[in-house]
Amino acid sequence: EAQVTQNPRYLITVTGKKLTVTCSQNMNHEYMSWYRQDPGLGLRQIYYSMNVEVTDKGDVPEGYKVSRKEKRNFPLILESPSPNQTSLYFCASSLFRQGSGELFFGEGSRLTVL
Amino acid sequence: SQQGEEDPQALSIQEGENATMNCSYKTSINNLQWYRQNSGRGLVHLILIRSNEREKHSGRLRVTLDTSKKSSSLLITASRAADTASYFCATDYTNRDDKIIFGKGTRLHILP
Numbered sequence: 001e002a003q004v005t006q007n008p009r010y011l012i013t014v015t016g017k018k019l020t021v022t023c024s025q026n027m028n029h030e031y032m033s034w035y036r037q038d039p040g041l042g043l044r045q046i047y048y049s050m051n052v053e054v055t056d057k058g059d060v061p062e063g064y065k066v067s068r069k070e071k072r073n074f075p076l077i078l079e080s081p082s083p084n085q086t087s088l089y090f091c092a093s094s095l096f097r098q099g100s101g102e103l104f105f106g107e108g109s110r111l112t113v114l
Numbered sequence: 115s116q117q118g119e120e121d122p123q124a125l126s127i128q129e130g131e132n133a134t135m136n137c138s139y140k141t142s143i144n145n146l147q148w149y150r151q152n153s154g155r156g157l158v159h160l161i162l163i164r165s166n167e168r169e170k171h172s173g174r175l176r177v178t179l180d181t182s183k184k185s186s187s188l189l190i191t192a193s194r195a196a197d198t199a200s201y202f203c204a205t206d207y208t209n210r211d212d213k214i215i216f217g218k219g220t221r222l223h224i225l226p
Contacts, residue, residue: 004156035216042202042218043157058213090156102147103204103214105156 002027006091006106013081014114021076021109023091029104031094032074033058034066036087037108043090049074050097081113120203120220128225133190135220137203140184144206147214148177148188151200160188160201190222198224 004025013019025032033048035058045058049068063085065077074093078085091106121136137146145164149157163170163179163186170177176189190197200219207215 040218043216045213048213088154092157102159102162103149103157105158107156108154110154 002104004091004093004104004106006089006109008109009107010110012112012114015082016080019078019081019111021078021089021091021111023074023076023106024072025074025091025093025104026072027093027095027104028071029093029095030071031097032068033092033103034064034074034076035090035092036060036085037090038087046076046089078111081111083113085111086113087111120201120217122220123218124221124223126223126225127193129193129195131193133193133197133222133224135188135201135222137186137188137205137217138184139186139203139205139207139215142208143181144208146179146186146206147204148175148186149202149204149216151202151219153199157202193222193224195224195226198222 007022030051034046035043037043044060046064047058047066049055052068052071055066055068068074089109092103094101094103119138127133143165147162148160151157161172161177163177174191179186200221202219203217204214
């Protein structure tokens with residue numbers, strides 16, 4: 001089954017404790033992206049990757065890091081989480097560049113930073 | 115901000131009625147997509163309409179695009195309880211390579 005898998009789905013952590021949210025897709029997609037969703041603000045792009053070893057900032061990259069060492073994986077790293085990073089996070093992938101076709105989304109990771 | 119705006123923000127209708135949501139955007143686009151999100155879940159792609167298209171259909175969904183007004187509408191006919199969700203438009207602007215901009219969404223509630 002074609003899917004984007006995120007882990008963990010739910011996480012409560014404390015300020016400053018490094019964490020990684022993993023994302024994996026099994027569709028051989030070139031494009032992967034991370035979004036955060038906050039009430040009243042919609043989805044905002046954090047980082048994206050056009051292909052292996054190619055990453056670029058989205059609209060709200062501060063406080064986040066990503067890597068793309070393999071085509072299927074695109075982890076999101078919060079080196080020193082802060083309460084303003086409490087949010088619902090989505091990973092998504094598409095076959096080619098983002099706007100040219102359908103984005104496939106993971107089920108989301110709800111992060112709470114205390 | 116180039117973020118698109120959906121209208122209305124929230125909509126409640128009786129089951130069986132038609133639901134119409136609108137999306138306005140700011141500058142020229144390559145295409146526009148509509149997505150559905152059930153509460154707290156991942157977004158699901160519904161339909162993509164290109165800038166040179168005016169209307170597309172998919173089952174009970176009908177999407178129109180008016181580039182002169184920089185707006186799109188999503189019509190869901192004969193609504194069902196399962197259509198209760200948030201609906202987002204996502205615009206692929208011509209001046210923003212590799213990025214699409216999501217609107218804030220319309221929350222649709224279908225009343226039994």
